[in-house]
Amino acid sequence: MRLSRPLTALAAATSSLVAALVLSSPANAAGVSYVALGDSYSAGNGAGSYISSSGDCHQSTAAYPELWAQAHSPSSFTFAACSGAVTTDVTNSQLASVTSSTTLVSITVGGNDAGFADAMTTCVTSTDSGCVSRINTAEDYIRNTLPGRLDTVYDAIHAKAPNAHVVVLGYPDMYKLGVFCVGLSSTKHQKIDEAADLLDTTISGRAAAHGFTFGDVRTTFKGHELCSGDDWLHSLVVSPTWESYHPTATGHADGYYPVLNADA
Numbered sequence: 001m002r003l004s005r006p007l008t009a010l011a012a013a014t015s016s017l018v019a020a021l022v023l024s025s026p027a028n029a030a031g032v033s034y035v036a037l038g039d040s041y042s043a044g045n046g047a048g049s050y051i052s053s054s055g056d057c058h059q060s061t062a063a064y065p066e067l068w069a070q071a072h073s074p075s076s077f078t079f080a081a082c083s084g085a086v087t088t089d090v091t092n093s094q095l096a097s098v099t100s101s102t103t104l105v106s107i108t109v110g111g112n113d114a115g116f117a118d119a120m121t122t123c124v125t126s127t128d129s130g131c132v133s134r135i136n137t138a139e140d141y142i143r144n145t146l147p148g149r150l151d152t153v154y155d156a157i158h159a160k161a162p163n164a165h166v167v168v169l170g171y172p173d174m175y176k177l178g179v180f181c182v183g184l185s186s187t188k189h190q191k192i193d194e195a196a197d198l199l200d201t202t203i204s205g206r207a208a209a210h211g212f213t214f215g216d217v218r219t220t221f222k223g224h225e226l227c228s229g230d231d232w233l234h235s236l237v238v239s240p241t242w243e244s245y246h247p248t249a250t251g252h253a254d255g256y257y258p259v260l261n262a263d264a
Contacts, residue, residue: 031074034104036077038108041246042063057081059079071261091153100161104264114195115138119131119135119192135191172255174192217255217256
């Protein structure tokens with residue numbers, strides 16, 4: 001039986017609506033075994049809604065790995081990221097969660113190795129010259145030592161899960177430059193962002209060398225850095241201090257999650 005022209009149009013419109021709904025729905029990740037590794041930027045320090053059983057790792061249900069798992073329902077999800085983690089913590093402890101059956105790995109690591117927290121403390125408490133000097137030390141480390149440490153981590157991930165898709169996420173710029181902002185000087189803002197960019201460039205290069213995907217969150221955080229007026233990052237937090245200079249829940253939902261979701 002041939003449909004009349006109005007019914008044909010209705011059928012086409014209904015088909016388009018169904019397709020649109022399917023495309024907009026969260027992808028089902030059945031069969032995906034996901035392990036989230038890394039430091040506080042993956043654990044979710046600053047995002048609130050902390051998981052009490054995670055203790056000093058300060059894992060959050062609002063962190064981007066949890067958001068991805070909630071949206072996609074992978075067959076398994078292990079949240080191994082922990083506050084304060086350096087590259088050796090990943091290789092010595094967190095990698096126990098990665099196996100040959102792991103199909104997706106996400107990770108942020110390198111900031112603590114470079115002494116980012118100490119550098120920020122120095123910049124908050126010291127002069128411009130003191131801040132610049134401390135950042136220069138961090139930059140020397142990023143150029144000369146961090147690449148080898150990242151290689152060790154990335155090699156270990158590949159060895160344990162040779163078929164996994166690995167998404168290495170970077171760090172956002174901390175400050176929006178060229179605007180008036182109460183607090184640290186423009187010299188400090190510029191130097192801190194310079195170090196963040198060097199860190200991301202170094203991580204990106206080593207990730208690419210291992211065939212991993214680099215997720216650049218500077219793009220999603222642009223316009224939402226500290227001093228932007230629509231900050232997705234905490235500035236100095238008195239209590240708990242470990243939330244200082246970490247993404248908020250919005251930073252995870254709108255800054256980190258879309259990058260992982262696009263690259264996973």
